[in-house]
Each structure stands twice: as C-alpha cells, then as structure tokens.
Amino acid sequence: MTDDAVESILKIHKKYKSQNKICGYAFLRAFPDGKVNGKKFDVDEKIxxxxxxxxxxxxxxxxxAEVFKTHCLKEFPFPEYPNEKFLGEDLVWVRMAREYEMVHINRAIYVGNYLEGGLTNNRRKHNIASPIGCMHRAEEFMESDLKTRYRIKGGLQYIVYGRFAGVKVVDLIRKSKHKVLATVCTPGGLFLHSRWSKAQ
Structure with a gap:
C-alpha cells in the first residue's frame, strides 16, 4: 500500500459515503517502477x-485496488463449492454491479508485482481445478447486460468448465438460463476443453 492509501480512501469515502447506491471505490494499482497496471479510467471519479x-x-x-463497504460484501458473499479452492472475484463484482455502482479514482494506492508461480500467471490451471465455481462465474457473464463478446466468452467457458466438472453437454444446456447461447457455444467449448485437457 502507498503511504497515503488510507488517507486517500477516507477522503473519497467522506465525499461519497451518503450515496447509498455506491458499494465502494476502485483505485489504481501500480508496478514498483511507478507504471500503472493496465490503464487509467477515462474520467477521474467516474461513477x-x-x-x-x-x-x-x-x-x-x-x-x-477495490475498496468495498462491508455491508455490500455481506449482501453478496463469496459462494463456496466443496473441494474447490479458487474462484475469480469478479463473479461477486458482477453480481454486485446489478445493484450498486462504484467510484473509479485515478490514484494508485497499491503497488505490487506478479510472481511467476502466482495466481494471475496460473489462472487457467486453478480454474480447471475449481470448475464448478468457474462454471457459475461464466453464467454471470452470459447475461444480456454485458457486451456480446463477453457473453460469447462466458458461453464458451460455461461449456469448458462444465465439462471439466463432469457435467454432460445436454445437462449443461438444459440447466442454463441462456440455452440458445449455450448451444451456439457448445462446439467451440468442446474444442477448448479437448485442447486444454491435452495441455494438462
């Protein structure tokens, strides 16, 4: 954390804490050399x-670097799946986004790098080892409030991780709220499942 991280959080919270539809604040992260991780927001303090x-x-x-109000995280708890140890946090962020907004601040409060053997660089491996949670995450990205390309990506992942979870394709389609999208994504999902299985 930067030396002024807590000060920056409290300052922005004082400004927006009365707005009940705001669940938290998204600050920037930076690498040790000062370069911003990714890109800045197009508008500072964008809601x-x-x-x-x-x-x-x-x-x-x-x-x-996300900072959330405690009551919002309690309202949208991280789901737990037996024998699974990994779940992308954006499953919760997306669910929360359908009820709340965030303030996006162009200030880095978190400085860090990535380990070669860390979660970020080995995400697919961890996903495959926790396929049910990843299948449910993919379902959230199939919803109509996301751009088409993310919905298609979600559909592909739904099939891929569903198969890694041992669910039959016919059951994946039957259980999906987006049967047409799941059906369309089945050939590509099965191809990716085969390819990723061989790479294990």
Missing amino acids: GSYIDVRVNGDDTGADK
Missing part, C-alpha cells in the same frame, strides 16, 4: 457499475 465501467468499458485485463 458507474463494475459492468459498465470495467467489463463493457473493456478494462478487465488489469487488476485494480
């Missing part, structure tokens, strides 16, 4: 949901 600003705004490829 919008995680879906509108980060996903549909095509800014999902880099980590940010």
Whole structure:
C-alpha cells in the first residue's frame, strides 16, 4: 500500500459515503517502477457499475485496488463449492454491479508485482481445478447486460468448465438460463476443453 492509501480512501469515502447506491471505490494499482497496471479510467471519479465501467468499458485485463463497504460484501458473499479452492472475484463484482455502482479514482494506492508461480500467471490451471465455481462465474457473464463478446466468452467457458466438472453437454444446456447461447457455444467449448485437457 502507498503511504497515503488510507488517507486517500477516507477522503473519497467522506465525499461519497451518503450515496447509498455506491458499494465502494476502485483505485489504481501500480508496478514498483511507478507504471500503472493496465490503464487509467477515462474520467477521474467516474461513477458507474463494475459492468459498465470495467467489463463493457473493456478494462478487465488489469487488476485494480477495490475498496468495498462491508455491508455490500455481506449482501453478496463469496459462494463456496466443496473441494474447490479458487474462484475469480469478479463473479461477486458482477453480481454486485446489478445493484450498486462504484467510484473509479485515478490514484494508485497499491503497488505490487506478479510472481511467476502466482495466481494471475496460473489462472487457467486453478480454474480447471475449481470448475464448478468457474462454471457459475461464466453464467454471470452470459447475461444480456454485458457486451456480446463477453457473453460469447462466458458461453464458451460455461461449456469448458462444465465439462471439466463432469457435467454432460445436454445437462449443461438444459440447466442454463441462456440455452440458445449455450448451444451456439457448445462446439467451440468442446474444442477448448479437448485442447486444454491435452495441455494438462
């Protein structure tokens, strides 16, 4: 954390704490050399949901330093799946975004790098080892409030991780709220499942 991280959080919270539809604040992260991780927000202190600003705004490829109000995290707890140890946090961020907005601040309060053997650089491996949670995460990205390309990606991942979880394709389609999208994504999902299985 930067020396002024807590001060920056408290300052922005004082400004926005009375707005009940705001669940938290997204600050920037930076590398040790000072370079911003990813890109800055197009507008400083931009108010919008995680879906509108980060996903549909095509800014999902880099980590940010999120600070959430406790009651909002309690309202949207992280789901737990037996024998699974990994789950992308954006499953919760997307669910929360359908009820709340965030303030996006162009100030880095978190400085860090990535380990070669860390979660970020080995995400697919961890996803495959926790396929049910990843399948449910993919379902959230198939919803109609996301851009088409993210919905298609979600559909592919739904099939891929569903198969890694041992669920039959016919059951994946039957259980999906987005049967047409799941059906369309089945050939590509099965191809990816085969390819990733061989790479294990």
